[in-house]
Amino acid sequence: MPAAPLDLRTAASGDDIRLSWIRPHSASLGDVQTYRIYKGTTPRGIDLVTAYAEVNATQSWFLDARAANRDPEVYYIVRAVNDTGGAGPTSNTAGAFTIRFHPGVNTLSLPLEPFAPFNLSSLWSFLGAVRLRTLVSGGWRSYPGIPSSPVRVGQGLIAEFSVPTIRVFVGSPASMIQYYGLLGFDLGTIQSLQAEVTAAGDVRLTWGRPAREPGLINNYCISRSPTRQGFHQGTATMLGCTPMGHPEITEWVDAKAAAVAGEIYYLVTPPAAVSGIGGSSAYSIGVWTASYGCAEAFGLPQKPFSNVTVDSLADGIRGALGVSFYSNGSWIPHFREMPVGVYDAVVKQGEGLQLQVPARTLYSFVGT
Numbered sequence: 001m002p003a004a005p006l007d008l009r010t011a012a013s014g015d016d017i018r019l020s021w022i023r024p025h026s027a028s029l030g031d032v033q034t035y036r037i038y039k040g041t042t043p044r045g046i047d048l049v050t051a052y053a054e055v056n057a058t059q060s061w062f063l064d065a066r067a068a069n070r071d072p073e074v075y076y077i078v079r080a081v082n083d084t085g086g087a088g089p090t091s092n093t094a095g096a097f098t099i100r101f102h103p104g105v106n107t108l109s110l111p112l113e114p115f116a117p118f119n120l121s122s123l124w125s126f127l128g129a130v131r132l133r134t135l136v137s138g139g140w141r142s143y144p145g146i147p148s149s150p151v152r153v154g155q156g157l158i159a160e161f162s163v164p165t166i167r168v169f170v171g172s173p174a175s176m177i178q179y180y181g182l183l184g185f186d187l188g189t190i191q192s193l194q195a196e197v198t199a200a201g202d203v204r205l206t207w208g209r210p211a212r213e214p215g216l217i218n219n220y221c222i223s224r225s226p227t228r229q230g231f232h233q234g235t236a237t238m239l240g241c242t243p244m245g246h247p248e249i250t251e252w253v254d255a256k257a258a259a260v261a262g263e264i265y266y267l268v269t270p271p272a273a274v275s276g277i278g279g280s281s282a283y284s285i286g287v288w289t290a291s292y293g294c295a296e297a298f299g300l301p302q303k304p305f306s307n308v309t310v311d312s313l314a315d316g317i318r319g320a321l322g323v324s325f326y327s328n329g330s331w332i333p334h335f336r337e338m339p340v341g342v343y344d345a346v347v348k349q350g351e352g353l354q355l356q357v358p359a360r361t362l363y364s365f366v367g368t
Contacts, residue, residue, distance in 0.1 A: 001085035001180075002032050004232065005060075005078045008091040009115050012168035015069040017096045020061045021078050024088070032057040032080045036087060039064075041071050043093060043173035043303060043368040044191045044283045048077070048181070068168045073097045073111070075173060090179045092232040094172065099350050101127075101165040107326045107352035108157045109299020112171030113228055121148035123157075127167055133158035135297035135354070154290060154365075156297030156352030158326075169350075172228040174265065174286030174302035175368035183217070184270050184279020186210045193268055193282040194305075197364040201259025203287055205252045207268050217247045217270045217279070224254065225265045231284060236267065258364045261291035263301070286367055292317065293360035299352045302367035308347045310334045317355065317363045324354040 003024035011018045019037065037053040040046030055062055057080075067074055075095040079087040097111040110118070120143040124132045133140045134149070134157055151157070177190065185192075192208030210217055225236035242249045247270070257264055269281040288301040300308065314323045314336045322335035325345050331354060334343045347353065 002080035002082050002088040004089040004178075005035065005080055005091040006232075008076065008078050008094045010076065010094040010096045010170040012068055012096060012170055015066040017064040017067040017074065017168070017170075018061060019064065019076055019078070019094065021091060023060055024080055031082050033083060034081045035059070035062075036079045036081055037062050038077045038079070038090075040075050041073060043075050043095065043175040046075055046077055046093070046177075048090075048177075048179055048187070048190075052076075054081075068096055068098050071098075077177070077179075087181065090177055092172070092229050093176050095170065097169045097171075097350065099167055099169065101159065101161050101167065103161055103163055105326070105329070106159050106161065107299075108159045109155060109301075109350060109352045110151065110153045110171075111169050111350040112173060113153050114169065114171040118151040119148045120146075120151060123151050127159055128161075128165060129159040130162055131160050133160075135295065138295040154288065154298055154301035156299050156354065158352065173368055174228055174288070175283045176228065176231055176265075176267070177283045178231060178267070178269065178281040180280045182279065183212065184210065185268075185282045186212060186280075190280070190282050193266070193285050195266065195285050195287050195366045197258045197287060197289075197366065201256050201289075201362075203254040203257040203264070203266070205254070205266055205268065205285075207250050207282055209247060209250050210270065219244050219246060220250070220252075220268050220270045222252045222254075223267045223269070224257075225267070225284075226263065228265055228286070230265065231267050231281075236265075241271075258287055258289045258362075261289050261362060263288045283368065286365075288365040288367075290363050290365070291360060292355055292357050292363060294357065296355045296357070297352055298355060300347060300349050300367075301365055303349055304365070304367045309340070309344055310347060310353070311338070311340045311344045313347065313353070313355075313363075314338075317357065318361045319357050319359055320361075321356040321358065324356075326352070 189208035
């Protein structure tokens with residue numbers, strides 16, 4: 001079986017999405033015949049059965065013509081294939097997220113973790129915006145006009161345009177997978193990993209039991225990474241495994257993991273009971289714990305599993321006075337005491353919000 005292609009990346013050129021990757025280190029032209037490209041419209045919705053396209057082993061790129069025009073977001077995985085071992089493990093996941101900006105004021109947050117970090121200067125240039133605004137000490141400041149500073153995932157911004165503008169953001173989603181098609185999680189359970197953050201900051205992971213032949217799955221091992229691609233770059237840490245001989249135990253608690261600000265990603269993989277070799281993992285999950293104080297501008301750092309509303313954020317962020325969203329040329333405040341649906345809205349990935357809290361607090365986002 002060939003090794004996984006390395007460092008899969010997406011790049012946008014007009015409406016087209018270009019994929020590129022690095023050949024597996026163990027591969028030569030003799031042991032990889034083709035590369036198969038798999039595609040989906042959500043990080044966990046990639047079709048891992050039917051390849052979207054296939055290219056010759058001499059080619060380490062693929063052009064998906066007009067992909068950015070067809071779907072607002074799209075995600076890819078690549079597998080190397082040879083005649084004897086079949087398709088090898090999956091590469092990292094790479095995505096492309098299209099945002100359409102209207103003339104005038106638009107709120108913004110990065111929908112993916114960019115392959116190359118942005119600062120105010122490079123983001124302003126990429127957007128082609130008239131100006132870019134960031135919240136500094138409770139007030140909106142404009143670039144150009146202030147020194148350039150790094151732009152983080154989860155940071156809220158304002159971008160102003162003179163004409164309608166479409167931009168395609170490329171980068172990594174919060175969910176990856178190590179899929180072999182053998183043993184391990186099956187197609188019915190690869191999307192099953194969930195996370196819950198308790199008031200004490202514990203992260204409780206749960207997942208579905210794969211419907212494999214009895215005896216093939218003995219237990220599960222849990223890995224944690226501080227970065228989205230850590231499971232494919234070899235920087236993840238093994239936290240431990242559930243008890244041997246008990247495949248019915250499908251939960252794990254990472255104590256106090258979200259008690260401080262930071263990002264954490266989890267991957268669950270069942271070793272094979274007979275060979276001891278790890279099988280296919282479930283899709284990983286991200287837990288992003290943000291620290292908010294006073295006046296903040298923020299956005300969703302990853303794709304949530306269900307709709308997030310302004311009301312749910314105002315209620316969920318401990319001590320929040322309220323959350324404001326931008327609509328029809330003005331900021332609309334939703335105070336904590338307001339009921340659901342009153343000055344309320346569904347929060348979209350890629351847009352910015354404002355938050356008021358009297359004292360510093362933590363809030364954990366869970367998603368893909």
